[in-house]
Amino acid sequence: AQSVTQLDSHVSVSEGTPVLLRCNYSSSYSPSLFWYVQHPNKGLQLLLKYTSAATLVKGINGFEAEFKKSETSFHLTKPSAHMSDAAEYFCVVSDILTGGGNKLTFGTGTQLKVEL
Amino acid sequence: NAGVTQTPKFRVLKTGQSMTLLCAQDMNHEYMYWYRQDPGMGLRLIHYSVGEGTTAKGEVPDGYNVSRLKKQNFLLGLESAAPSQTSVYFCASGRGTRSGELFFGEGSRLTVL
Numbered sequence: 001a002q003s004v005t006q007l008d009s010h011v012s013v014s015e016g017t018p019v020l021l022r023c024n025y026s027s028s029y030s031p032s033l034f035w036y037v038q039h040p041n042k043g044l045q046l047l048l049k050y051t052s053a054a055t056l057v058k059g060i061n062g063f064e065a066e067f068k069k070s071e072t073s074f075h076l077t078k079p080s081a082h083m084s085d086a087a088e089y090f091c092v093v094s095d096i097l098t099g100g101g102n103k104l105t106f107g108t109g110t111q112l113k114v115e116l
Numbered sequence: 117n118a119g120v121t122q123t124p125k126f127r128v129l130k131t132g133q134s135m136t137l138l139c140a141q142d143m144n145h146e147y148m149y150w151y152r153q154d155p156g157m158g159l160r161l162i163h164y165s166v167g168e169g170t171t172a173k174g175e176v177p178d179g180y181n182v183s184r185l186k187k188q189n190f191l192l193g194l195e196s197a198a199p200s201q202t203s204v205y206f207c208a209s210g211r212g213t214r215s216g217e218l219f220f221g222e223g224s225r226l227t228v229l
Contacts, residue, residue, distance in 0.1 A: 009156070034217065043120070043206060043220035044159075090158060094216075100166040101147040101212045103174070106158030 002027045002093045004074075006107035014115050019063075019078040021110045023091030026072065032094040033074045034104070035065055039087045047089070050074060061085070086114045118142050122207050122221035129197045129228045137192040137224050139207030145219075147212040148190040149174075150182060152203040153223070159206060165190055166212065197228045 007022040025031055035047040048059025055067045061084075065076045074091060091107040120141045129135055139148065146167050151159040161174030165184040179201060181193045190209075194201060204225050208218040 041223075043222040044208075045220075046217045049217060097164065097166075097172070099170075099172055101149075101164055102210065102216055102218075103161060103164075104159075104208075104218055106160075108156055108158045 002031060002095050002105055004033075004091045004093050004105065004107040006091050006110050008110050009108065010111045010113065012113040012115060013081045015083055016080050019076070019081045019085065019112065021076040021089050021091075021112065023074045023076065023107060024072050025074055025091075025093055027093065032102075033065075033067065034092040034094065035059065035063070035074075035076050036090045036092055036106075037087050038090065038109075044090065047076070081112075081114045083114050083116070086112055088112070120207055120209055120219050120221040122205075122224045124224060125222070126225050127227070129194075129226065131198060131228060133197050134193070134195050135197065135226075136194075137205055137207075137226075139190045139192070139209075139221060140188055141190075141207075141209040141219070142188065143209060143219065144187070145209035145211060146187070147210050148184065149208045149210075149218065150180070150190065150192045151206045151208065152176065153206060154203050162192065162205075194226075197226075199228045202226060202228045 003026045005024045033050045036044040050067045058064045088109045097103045149164040150162040163182040168187040171182045207221045210218040
């Protein structure tokens with residue numbers, strides 16, 4: 001079974017400094033990986049996805065992630081944090097369900113705090 | 117531009133009561149899902165549907181039932197609510213490919229006393 005591990009449950013940065021949210025995956029074949037963001041009391045929004053094309057994936061709001069097969073990692077980065085980035089971030093791996101459809105398996109989430 | 121809509125957004129139940137959560141999507145997606153979100157556990161799949169008239173169990177199906185009588189709607193039912201079912205429930209829909217994203221509703225917060 002595929003899985004993801006988010007290495008930090010909480011990350012705190014100052015506004016204007018870089019963001020790094022870490023995620024390792026476990027998969028027996030080339031995975032489809034995603035990062036979703038959840039703002040307080042809101043649903044989940046897709047930030048970016050990796051589907052075996054370019055290993056460096058660019059997403060919305062200046063975020064990007066690099067797929068590193070040798071390290072089984074898919075870390076999320078942003079060069080300069082903004083107050084509006086404060087949210088919970090989920091690393092997600094996708095698999096095919098029996099009978100069709102894709103199952104998303106979520107990491108436990110990383111709460112990002114951005115301080116002035 | 118509704119996307120995925122869940123009703124109700126909040127509900128408080130007493131142990132043993134029943135209720136139904138409704139999910140509606142307007143994107144003509146074949147696949148629909150119910151997840152629950154608990155602190156420190158991410159989201160876990162309860163049930164899903166690969167098309168109108170079909171349903172299947174996910175990771176944590178016990179205590180829940182679902183129905184997909186119309187393509188655009190996916191209902192989640194609790195026949196006899198328990199405190200362990202206190203959670204935030206998210207409905208999602210998608211096109212079903214492994215690389216495909218899911219589109220989520222804003223969640224329904226359920227408290228069982």
